[in-house]
Amino acid sequence: MRDALQVLAVLAAVAAGLWAWRRYHYPSFWLALGFPIVALSVRTSWRRVALGCGLTKKRQRFWFTTVPGLVASTGIVRVKRKWQRIAVDTKPFMWLPLPTRHGWRVTLHTLEGQTPGDYTVAAERLAHSWGVHAIRVSSPGPGRVVLMATMRDPLVKVDELPASPELLKVTVGRLETGKPWLIDFRTVPHWINAGATQSGKSNLANALIVGLAPQPVALVGFDLKGGVEFTPYAPRLSALATCRAESVGLLDDLVALMIDRMGLCRQAGARNIWQLPPGVRPVPVVVLVDELAELYLMADKSEKDEIAKTSTALLRVAQLGRAFGIYLFCCGQRIGSDLGPGVTALRAQCSGRICHRVNDPETATMTLGDLDPAALASARAIAAETPGVAIVASQDGQWYRARSFYVTEQAAEHAARTHAHLAPPWDEITAHLPQPINA
Numbered sequence: 001m002r003d004a005l006q007v008l009a010v011l012a013a014v015a016a017g018l019w020a021w022r023r024y025h026y027p028s029f030w031l032a033l034g035f036p037i038v039a040l041s042v043r044t045s046w047r048r049v050a051l052g053c054g055l056t057k058k059r060q061r062f063w064f065t066t067v068p069g070l071v072a073s074t075g076i077v078r079v080k081r082k083w084q085r086i087a088v089d090t091k092p093f094m095w096l097p098l099p100t101r102h103g104w105r106v107t108l109h110t111l112e113g114q115t116p117g118d119y120t121v122a123a124e125r126l127a128h129s130w131g132v133h134a135i136r137v138s139s140p141g142p143g144r145v146v147l148m149a150t151m152r153d154p155l156v157k158v159d160e161l162p163a164s165p166e167l168l169k170v171t172v173g174r175l176e177t178g179k180p181w182l183i184d185f186r187t188v189p190h191w192i193n194a195g196a197t198q199s200g201k202s203n204l205a206n207a208l209i210v211g212l213a214p215q216p217v218a219l220v221g222f223d224l225k226g227g228v229e230f231t232p233y234a235p236r237l238s239a240l241a242t243c244r245a246e247s248v249g250l251l252d253d254l255v256a257l258m259i260d261r262m263g264l265c266r267q268a269g270a271r272n273i274w275q276l277p278p279g280v281r282p283v284p285v286v287v288l289v290d291e292l293a294e295l296y297l298m299a300d301k302s303e304k305d306e307i308a309k310t311s312t313a314l315l316r317v318a319q320l321g322r323a324f325g326i327y328l329f330c331c332g333q334r335i336g337s338d339l340g341p342g343v344t345a346l347r348a349q350c351s352g353r354i355c356h357r358v359n360d361p362e363t364a365t366m367t368l369g370d371l372d373p374a375a376l377a378s379a380r381a382i383a384a385e386t387p388g389v390a391i392v393a394s395q396d397g398q399w400y401r402a403r404s405f406y407v408t409e410q411a412a413e414h415a416a417r418t419h420a421h422l423a424p425p426w427d428e429i430t431a432h433l434p435q436p437i438n439a
């Protein structure tokens, strides 16, 4: 009988492991097999862990005690066969942990007076108590908190860049949850990509170029580092500005294009270009800016007017571009208020935020400042040995640690050459505009 029960238990464990392996695409069957043990240990240790991490609350309970000199968990109660009111530590109710690709997740019911923030504050303590790489906290609804545990850092190695067949959507990397990191310009039109030198900004821009190159979109580059970053991708770019004068001209074109599309939409009674019939819908434009600070830095006073024009035009594109199919992806080593009020206003318009490793806290604050403070702490903890790792404000309103796929300059150059025939000429795009073309 005992032997049969043991065999049954092993079979049940193997079945649970198999199910977790298939359902959650576990990297290894053996890892999946160990899950029931992990789940059990999380569940049984919850009282101790919650107490240790300060997530319990004292509640009054009536206890009927029959043992003289009973020592209650919260104080000594000397009673003999009588009801006694004592304060006990209550832990938040925990559901059964469920397996995920890189660990497990569990839903908790918060106690009265608790907010998800209390769990975020305790996240590091929880991770150490359970011996996992990290615990992330989210709240699916009032009174519920989900703890997501990752056993090992899933961003140590990310796979190859997959194809991105959907218009204006590019899978550029992987989130720490194991899900794809998606940049979808139609959902989040404007992005800021900040990071110190060698942090992986250009790698991310490369991934974007490889993803967008086969799509029917016009790519426009601003590279005030003399064009060293974007010139190799020129075959797929419809226009490229490499100095301040060219930038002013190209931005004038973009503003004129936007105003022209505005008129087109007004005539057709459409609110944006996506409501126009496909035959008359203009081509979407993705604007890539390498080193935002170069657009705003003033070497001498003679540049003052040009900088003011640049700043205003870029801000107008950010304010109105979404409806008219003009999207921004701005990279910068340093994004601070000292670059001028134009940068602060531009940042407010960019809801897509990516913060790689940065040198100064102000850049992290400017990039992620209005997100959870834990995102800021996480951004400052990115190690120099992990280029490409970034904190990303995602489309679902949450923030994630993520890592871009490694895309070499050669791969991006190859994509730019291969799809050069898909680059709509800038002269063609701007042919009907009333202004002279400078690009």
Ligand SMILES: Nc1ncnc2c1ncn2[C@@H]1O[C@H](COP(=O)(O)OP(=O)(O)OP(=O)(O)O)[C@@H](O)[C@H]1O
Pocket (backbone or CB within 6 Å): 195, 196, 197, 198, 199, 200, 201, 202, 203, 204, 333, 387, 388, 389, 403, 404, 405, 406, 407
């Ligand atoms: N996702 C990644 N995975 C692995 N290695 C990466 C990744 N991203 C970047 N790297 C490595 O880091 C190096 C620096 O990356 P990258 O050139 O993108 O940094 P950067 O922030 O643009 O630097 P700079 O501002 O100096 O141009 C790359 O040569 C590459 O070897």
